[in-house]
Amino acid sequence: MSKQQYDESSFRVLKGLEPVRERPGMYTRTDSPAHIIHEVIDNAADEALAGYAKNIHVLLHTDGSVTVSDDGRGIPVGLHAEEKIPVVVLAFTRLHAGGKFDKRTGNSAYAFSGGLHGVGVAVTNALSTRVTVEVRREGKVHGVEFTDGGEHVGKLEQIGTCGKETGTRVRAWPDPKYFDSPKVPLAEIERLLRSKAVLLPGVKVALDIEQTDGSCLSKTWTYPDGLTGYLREMAGDLEALAPIFAAEKYAEASEGDFAEGEGAAWAFGWFGEALPSESYVNLIPTVAGGTHESGLRAGVFEAMKTFVEHHALLPRGIKLQQEDVCGRMAFVLSARLLDPQFQGQVKEKLNSREAVKLVAGCVRDPFEIWLNHNVDAGRAIAELAINQAQARQKNSQKVEKKKQSGVAVLPGKLTDCESTDTAENELFLVEGDSAGGSAKMARNKETQAILPLRGKVQNAWEIEAGRLFANAEIHDVAVALGIDPHGPEDGVDLSGLRYGKVIIMSDADVDGAHIQTLLLTLFYRHFPALIACGHVFVAQPPLYRIDVPAQGKKRPARRLYALDEGELNAIRDRLEKEGFRADAIEVGRFKGLGEMNPVQLRETAMDPATRRVLPVAERSGARDETLKLFTLLMGKGEASSRRAWMEAKGHTVDADI
Numbered sequence: 001m002s003k004q005q006y007d008e009s010s011f012r013v014l015k016g017l018e019p020v021r022e023r024p025g026m027y028t029r030t031d032s033p034a035h036i037i038h039e040v041i042d043n044a045a046d047e048a049l050a051g052y053a054k055n056i057h058v059l060l061h062t063d064g065s066v067t068v069s070d071d072g073r074g075i076p077v078g079l080h081a082e083e084k085i086p087v088v089v090l091a092f093t094r095l096h097a098g099g100k101f102d103k104r105t106g107n108s109a110y111a112f113s114g115g116l117h118g119v120g121v122a123v124t125n126a127l128s129t130r131v132t133v134e135v136r137r138e139g140k141v142h143g144v145e146f147t148d149g150g151e152h153v154g155k156l157e158q159i160g161t162c163g164k165e166t167g168t169r170v171r172a173w174p175d176p177k178y179f180d181s182p183k184v185p186l187a188e189i190e191r192l193l194r195s196k197a198v199l200l201p202g203v204k205v206a207l208d209i210e211q212t213d214g215s216c217l218s219k220t221w222t223y224p225d226g227l228t229g230y231l232r233e234m235a236g237d238l239e240a241l242a243p244i245f246a247a248e249k250y251a252e253a254s255e256g257d258f259a260e261g262e263g264a265a266w267a268f269g270w271f272g273e274a275l276p277s278e279s280y281v282n283l284i285p286t287v288a289g290g291t292h293e294s295g296l297r298a299g300v301f302e303a304m305k306t307f308v309e310h311h312a313l314l315p316r317g318i319k320l321q322q323e324d325v326c327g328r329m330a331f332v333l334s335a336r337l338l339d340p341q342f343q344g345q346v347k348e349k350l351n352s353r354e355a356v357k358l359v360a361g362c363v364r365d366p367f368e369i370w371l372n373h374n375v376d377a378g379r380a381i382a383e384l385a386i387n388q389a390q391a392r393q394k395n396s397q398k399v400e401k402k403k404q405s406g407v408a409v410l411p412g413k414l415t416d417c418e419s420t421d422t423a424e425n426e427l428f429l430v431e432g433d434s435a436g437g438s439a440k441m442a443r444n445k446e447t448q449a450i451l452p453l454r455g456k457v458q459n460a461w462e463i464e465a466g467r468l469f470a471n472a473e474i475h476d477v478a479v480a481l482g483i484d485p486h487g488p489e490d491g492v493d494l495s496g497l498r499y500g501k502v503i504i505m506s507d508a509d510v511d512g513a514h515i516q517t518l519l520l521t522l523f524y525r526h527f528p529a530l531i532a533c534g535h536v537f538v539a540q541p542p543l544y545r546i547d548v549p550a551q552g553k554k555r556p557a558r559r560l561y562a563l564d565e566g567e568l569n570a571i572r573d574r575l576e577k578e579g580f581r582a583d584a585i586e587v588g589r590f591k592g593l594g595e596m597n598p599v600q601l602r603e604t605a606m607d608p609a610t611r612r613v614l615p616v617a618e619r620s621g622a623r624d625e626t627l628k629l630f631t632l633l634m635g636k637g638e639a640s641s642r643r644a645w646m647e648a649k650g651h652t653v654d655a656d657i
Contacts, residue, residue: 017093017126017150024178027123032181033066033174034188036127039120040068040170045196045283047072048203053167058193059208064173065130066184071167074137077156086156088135088142092125093150121170125150127178134169136162149175190219192285197221198230199265199283199334227267227332234278235271235330241384242377244269245370249362250336257357259338259555264362266296268331270381275330281340281350288343290350292335294609295359297326302360303368304378304385311375313382315390321424321446324388325381335359338555339578353603353610354558392421411476415440415450427480427499428539428606429453431506431515434594435601439505442602449499451480456515460522461634468526477522485526488623492529502530503613505539505605507592508563520616521634524626536616541593541605544568547586548575561604563612 020027029035047053053072060066076087083090125131131146141162145154176182190207197205198221209217223229228246250263279286279293286292301322308314335355343349371378410416413436417425424447430436436452443450458471465485469475478485482498504519506512516538523530530536542561546568550557562568568587575585590596596604605611618626632638632645 017095017122019095020123020126021149021178024123024127028127030179032188033127033179033184036124036174037066037068037172037184037189038192039124040066040172041192041196042284043121044068044070044072044168045200047168048196048200049283054202055204055206056193056196057206057208058189060184060186060189060210061171062210062212064176064182064184065171066174067169067171069167069169071165074135074166074168075133077135077137077142086144088133088144089153089156092121092131092133092144092146093153095122122150124170124172127175128172129175130173132171134159136165136167136169139163194221195230195278195280195285196283198223198227198332199280201226227265227334231267231269231330231332234332235269235275238271238273238275241270241272242380243374245367247366247370249366251358257361257556258354262336262338262358264292264296264333264335264359266331266333266363268296268300268329268333270328270384271330274328277329277331277333279331279333279335279350281335281337281342281347281355283334284342284347286342286348286350288349290343291352291355291609292333292337292350292359295335295356295361296331296333296363297322297329298356298609299360299363300329300367301325303364303371304381306368307371307378308382308385310372311379311382313379314386318386318389318393319418319446320385320389321392321419323424324392325385327388328384333359353561356607356609411451411479413452413476414480415443417443417447417449418445419447421447422497423500425449425499426501426503427451428503428505429477429519430593431512432592432594435505435507435592435596438594438596438598438601439606441598442606444606448606449480451476453477453515456511457518457522459518459634459636461525461630462636465526474522477519478527481527481530483527483529486529488528488532494529494533497530497535500535501537502535503537503539505541505593508541508543508590509592512592517634521630523616524618524630531616531618534615534617537613538616539605540612540614541590541596541601543590545588545590545600546571546575547588548580549584551579561600 024030028039041056041058044053044056047070048056050072053070055069055071057069058066059069075091078087079085080087080090083094125146126149128149129147131150133144133146135142139161140158141160142156143159144156146152147154174182174184186209193205193207197203205221207219209219211217225232226246228244231244231246244267246265246267248263248265250261251258253260277293279289279296281290281292301320304325305320308320314320335350335358337350337352337355337358339352340350340355341352343351371381415436419425426447427449428439428443428451430439430450430452433452433454436450439450439452453473455473457473457477460468460471460474463471465487468485469478480498481502482496483492483494486492502523504516506515520536520538523536540563542563543565544562544567546560546562548558548560560571562571572582572585576582593601593605603610605613632641
């Protein structure tokens, strides 16, 4: 059997746009070219958001190419001071090059923008057979052409004059070999352009579709009623249970918590049946939601709860939850953040933790004032929410009656939650009494229970099910869960399960990883249905805290968190690009969960809107392999085999497990 050679020649350095062509799925969606066209449209929208463009035009050609035009400032065509390459060429050929990194006062091209990473139109170029760019700027028209995925760059030339006109026109021919379907989906492009018209008052958004007979099908979007009109259009014939509430609020320079101009605009209402909702961050559609949506729901819920309490509308024994109020709410939300952090380059989900507080703070007071000025509408919304709460509690009581017969006394260390809704409830298995105390103060008493564990749980891989309860920690975990130990083939009944999520929360160190492993061993061996049904999760508390000082009136002081050293270095690089000196940034390392105060623990590990937790699942079809690996790692008689395995594969342990 021949062995692969591994030496200096094995290393390959990907240059230019090669990384995108090698791994396109890391940078964009590959089902269709829609996202690489979005990137060009988003650049035009950023010009409009900054107040420099009044028209955005998209033309779908019969040959599959797409042209996007705007009347913004035009991409600069002069030489970059350091790279000595025209800036327009840099934008289309160099990853992580753009005008949206530096958000310092007076030095940024864009105060608010959707593009952040400097890879947008470079990805468009890399995955296209041809891209042509025409720039109207300073009375001249310049043109440049890129071919073969940006490998060949034509000469930037002046091709005419334009007087006072400015703007950019980009035409791209997506390369079919990178996409499942080479056709740009018309419905998605229309939806994107329509949303831009809604979110950009005064901007005309137009789409032309070339026909095979040489004619053009044209569409133009304008929304004089803004978000309210858009939400009404989404509702169609459905009648609102109360008037739609639309407003906007942005931070002023005198406010210390957020940068000037950060905030949100929104429209929301309650209808006879559930409707899809839409959210945006700096005009970028966030189809998977994120922290800004969590902030909207939190603000609406708090305002509604105050209104209900003030008017004494809540029947005795009924407790409102956020889902009762917001479950039937449809909304359009447009958040504006100075430095949004998205999940991945496709930007489908917002991860910025500060967006929860920002949007909730913007929405709560205006909505509460509106409710008190529109009491009948407030009562109608409250009645809907109370009916939802009564139905939820009635259903959960039915389940609870099944669980009451012969149930064991709950462990004394367990700080239980108030809700009886299993789907909403969460049990945190916390390392140590100190962290358990912080977690109790940080939790949501309604839905989150805390069970602190002293020391390390016994290795249960080779313990018989009948002897499990001899260990006090395992006994407490099993009784708190409300189900009995079982095997993988047993027809286990999970109706007694008291929590929909079991979250292991241990320190971000070696001992914490060992505790995670022991608990996962217990669940995989004796409670496999929990893993199979997706009830087990592992919290990822941060290892580092980064304190960022204020930067003038535009940027208040911030606190960021990093999961590990790699994430810490990435944050440092980003802050350096924003103009912070390395010695101005304070970095602290958490020794354990017990060192975190309740606010920090809630934000990073417990609040569903901002925490990071990993679901635990078994790889499909890999049970025999998993059993073999568990036996090797956790079996008492496998010490010699374990040592040999660690010597041979220790450096790849993450990949193997």
